[in-house]
Amino acid sequence: MNTFQSDTKSLWRDLEMDSFPALSENMNADVTVIGSGITGITAAYSLVKQGYKVVMIEAGRLIEGTTGHTTAKITSQHGVNYDYFIDTFGEDNAKRYYEANEEALKFIESVIKEHNISCDFSRQDAYIYSTTDKGDETLQKEAKAYETLGIDGGLTDSIPLPFPVTSALKMNGQAHFHPVKYLLPLVAYLKENNTPIFENTRAVDIIKGEQPKVLTESGHSVTSKYVVMATHYPFKDFERGFFARQHIERSYSIAVKTTDIPEGMYINAEEPKRSIRYTMNEDGEKLLIIGGEGHPTGQHENPLESYNTLYSYAEEHFGVSDVPYRWSSQDIMTLDMMPYIGPVNDKDTNIFMATGFAKWGMTNGTAASLIISDLISGNENRYADLFTPDRFHPGEDTKNALKENATVGKEFFKGKFNRKDAELDELGRGEGALVQADKEKAGAYKDLDGNLNLVKPTCTHMGCDLAWNNAERSWDCPCHGSRFEPDGSVIEGPATKPLEKLDD
Structure with missing residues (x-):
């Protein structure tokens, strides 16, 4: 089994980009x-x-x-959602959701043609597949929703994946690209x-x-x-x-070299989620992107293990010769x-x-x-x-x-106990943890040169206690998803203020 260390690198960001100045005047x-x-x-x-x-x-x-x-899928197939949307919003609104996303896909394609953009855009069919009886039942309901809404697609017996599935729901003419x-x-x-x-x-x-x-x-x-x-x-x-009115999740992706790379785009109906699509690297070589392992931000004891789990899945189903890229992302879900x-x-x-x-x-x-x-x-x-x-x-x-705010309340009060994850002198290089420093709880990180960063591990947004993310070397808020660098600077909001630095 592959054991990942740091650092992460996104395939999409592995190119030269212009830089721009900071605002220096009104x-x-x-x-x-x-x-x-x-x-x-x-x-x-x-x-x-x-x-x-x-x-x-x-x-x-x-x-x-x-x-x-x-994962850069341009698709109106957003997992199993249209049956739910019909129940929640009605047929007309569920259909409009589909049409809004289809128009977005067409807009992207039109911009690519207008400006002659080379971005690996490719029309691909999208599939939701199942491997369980429960998943089959879910796809049957979703297929009826497709029929009700006039969505271009339906159940299919043929799916070009190298492992058996029990059913699959296809949406025709979707796409992927290099964002x-x-x-x-x-x-x-x-x-x-x-x-x-x-x-x-x-x-x-x-x-x-x-x-x-x-x-x-x-x-x-x-x-x-x-x-x-x-x-x-x-x-x-x-x-x-x-x-x-919304909650935040992190999810993970790896891009692997393998000999068995299918056309199309895929996501499963069951948990844990697995997203599959191919892309091209700068040498014109196909890579397979596998994503999944989603969890609420700041609520995973060992985020780094998520990459290892995806690697094991890729090795089992496709075979892996190399993993040149891996990255994680943050996503927001509204209540409905x-x-x-x-x-x-x-x-x-x-x-x-x-x-x-x-x-x-x-x-x-x-x-x-x-x-x-x-x-x-x-x-x-x-x-x-x-x-x-x-x-x-x-x-x-x-x-x-009620469910979301109960979770936030639980995380808020859980962090207020005087807990620690490690002793300060036990930290290795590249490691972070909650520690006790001068009788005060601190967020500690020792960089690769052995320098120590100590911060107050309390989110500057609404005061929730932070958790160490060993996959990205960041302090993550389990309440509303803010993230901070080891030195306390803000990575992602809603927080806008850095963490308080403590003397080391």
């Missing part, structure tokens, strides 16, 4: 876009094409968040059209008004008519309780599994959010950018009401909210 624009994943870049691109003056700011580097750590290669030409388009882009510029607040002002960590600001929060997790809640896209509330209609893509951000994120672009430009969009953050479904939302 600016004005028509639209401020916060975030540079597929949602933020596509929104900026769409708005600039319509003549809007856009400023785009990014807390870290461009495309280094979830978009840079995805960074797709987005970099859009960034180039923004540059050519004099769109200011700033990296290492973390937004920390939004001041509401007719001209909302985005405040950044450095003290500089951008004032504009509209603001788009394309930050994956909204860092500003606007008293809407979004933190209680439908994204929140649109104005943050009915009063601040010039501030928009897009979140909760439930691991399917290539199409949902693109759909979000098109919806928000239409809302800003005053064009009608037939999907806007479907995804509105104002929606609430009393039965399902209340049940899921």
Whole structure:
């Protein structure tokens, strides 16, 4: 069995990229876009094409968040969801969800053709497969939902995987691509059209008004008519309780060299989830991407083991000669599994959010950018009401909210006990743990040179105690998913402030 150590590296991020300066002055624009994943870049691109003056700011580097750590399937087959959507939202709304994602796929393909983008785009059929009787029953129900909604696909007896399955549900004509290669030409388009882009510029607040002002960590600001929060997790809640209306998961991917690489895209109906697709490396060699092992952020005692589990699965079913890439990602699920896209509330209609893509951000994120672009430009969009953050479904939302907040409460109070994971002098190089330092609980990390970092292991968002992530060498919040570097700097929100450093 392969035993992974650090470090992780995303296949999609393994290429040369331009860097951009940090914001160093106050600016004005028509639209401020916060975030540079597929949602933020596509929104900026769409708005600039319509003549809007856009400023785009990014807390870290461009495309280094979830978009840079995805499995990059462009599909409307989002696991087993259409039977549930019909029950929860009705047939018309379930069909509109499908159509919104299909339009997003077509938009991506049209942009690729318009700009002659080489990004390994390939039309592929997508499959959900089962290996159990229970999974078969689930796929039978989902197949009926496909038929009801007129989805192009259905049950099939033929599936090109090298292991037996008991049933499979096919969706025709989906696609996959290289997301960074797709987005970099859009960034180039923004540059050519004099769109200011700033990296290492973390937004920390939004001041509401007719001209909302985005405040950044450095003290500089951008004032504009509209603001788009394309930050994956909204860092500003606007008293809407979004933190209680969604939950966060991490999942893992490996790209392996193997001789048995099938066409198509796959995900299973059962748990644990396994996502399968192929891609190409820079030498034109096929690699097989296998993803899965999802868990709530900060609630896995040994995240590094997730990679080993995926490796064992790949070795058992395909055979593995090498694992050149492995990476992990963070995803957000809303209470009803439908994204929140649109104005943050009915009063601040010039501030928009897009979140909760439930691991399917290539199409949902693109759909979000098109919806928000239409809302800003005053064009009608037939999907806007479907995804509105104002929606609430009393039965399902209340049940899921109680469950999610019970989990958050459990994690909050569990961390307040005076526990430790290791003795400070036991830490090896590259290791982190909760320790006692001068009678105080501390988050300790010893880097590869033997230098020690001590931080207060309490999330700066809402005070939950953090857990060490040995797969990514980060401090992760089990309550709302914020993540921090060993030195305390913020990796992912909703937190905007770094951890307090302690004397070592």
